[in-house]
Amino acid sequence: MSRQSCVPKLIGGDVELGNFIIGAGNSSKMTDYEASRLLLSQVEGLPIQRPQDYDYAFDWHSSAAVNGPVNHGGQSQDFGRRYLPCNGGCIYIDLNHLELATPEVLSARDYAAMWEAMLRLARQAQLAANQNLADGKRIVVLANNSDRQGKSYGGHQSFLMSRTAWDNMIRLRMIPSLFNLMAFQASSIVFTGQGKVGSENGQPWVPFQISQRADFIETLLSVETTVNRPLINSRDEPLSGPKSRGKDGQLPGDRYARLHVIFYDTNLAPVATYLKVGVMQLILTMIEAGFLDDSLALEKPLDALHAWSHDPELDVRMRLLSGQQMSAVELQLKFLEQARAFDARYGFEEFVEGAQQIIALWEDTLLKLQSRDMSGLQGRIDWIMKRALLEEALAEHPQWDWRSTELTYLDQIYSSLDPDDGLFLALQAAGHFEAIASEPEIAGFVSEPPANTRAWTRAMLLRAVDPEQVQHVDWDRIVMRCADPGRRQTQIELPNPLGATRSATRHAFSDSADFASLLQRLHEVGVTSGTTDYVSTGMTVYPLQGYHYPFFNHSY
């Protein structure tokens, strides 16, 4: 057990949305391609992308595009990334889905606020895009994970881990860590599921199930995300700059890894969003510290996941490696016991901001699940609210059953971002959901980045630079074309997700008269940059001088 091996559990999310156009006639034609492009065209971000930069010829401003022939050209999986000066996040298209990537946050509470803020940005894009469509047509945007016709799309989260712990668990296949995480995730659907009508992907039909993603999770561990999806994803993409060449390097790229979690449903209920990431922060801290043994591991994690998802009565017990049989709620209560023990002995607060509040709400929610107090959980958990809503709909309409088209429609429209038809939004507006973040916190993240991660400096740099000169942006760097005749480029490094915070760099922004002095001031506080020729592989060390950035007129 080594508490020293733990790192703060920074969180990010990259979430694909359902998007399509209705009222476009010809009901058999898929419209997700056009819908996602029309939505992205309304997002302000950098680098600037013009229609000709994209992978096809498309009339961005005419609704004729959805009627006339469209050149579907190349369909790269991920393109059109627009990093957001407003909050440091990013919006792009992934496989014909508008994808919202939150900026890095440190707490579950901030994540819950940021997720609502990102949904508002998507809603703004939807409103603007719909204005360009012909009468009778509109883009529908759904925050869910399957089309109920056999296709799934993800709501992923990323968690900062120590490189050592990630390597032990994923690369070296340390079984207790892996199986603890599998058991935790599979049983956590009792509070993270959004719920859906029916089954998909060859699973036996059920009227209603807890998780939208469970049917699509087909293997235990894999790098895949679009086929044969795993319970635990092994993508090794730390987004923390380069690694050093030495064995014991001290660069962020040596110290940090990113656990890419593709398993979870997308949530609308704020408590579900909060618990989904907050409890995962606790579990990963315990795994990182080597605190958990394998006593909670499931014998067959995938079977357990599918069985529990198909059992909204919460009765089914599955076998652990220890031979015990437990329901999902009972297993979660065991993980809670472990978290209580860890907290009493070592404390979470250094690594998980707001850990006490997370534990308290987790416990209260599990106890309510244990006692089947479903009415007490409707305002916290999406699948429980959705199930109650659909049962009411069935009671009101005796001619329907769980296979009726109307039920599928209501299931889908639960997650609509349009307040005119979105069932979640209507219930939230009527006060049926418990809040986590305050309205000022949510509205704040629509227009401002988190102050305590590198997202703050990213957003401020995007505001400070001449947009025309931004060549490439990634989570750990910004590359700019220089304004000199030498066709050089400047790369500003942001490798440490926990660094370049507002307190670290704000004076650099407020005290610099031009971009060259800004880079110099940032360099002094550890945000390095360098220049290179486009064709050169060598990076020369800053300082640079003599640049003129006409957009350098922002307040910080």
Add this chain to the structure above:
Amino acid sequence: MTNQTRQRSTPASGSSAQTGADSSNVLQNARANTNLLFATAAKNFEAMSQGDSREFVEKSRQTGGQ
């Protein structure tokens, strides 16, 4: 919460009309227990035709993602 999910899980008929009168007691109980979630949330739903729901569901078909 009732246990309606299981009680209404009819065989794979696929026809909503076939189940219309199969569980009147359950439906009456559910009505008595209603807390108006559906009325609150789906305020625009009753004005829709069956065709509207069908078009929505058909149009919601998506490319598989991550």
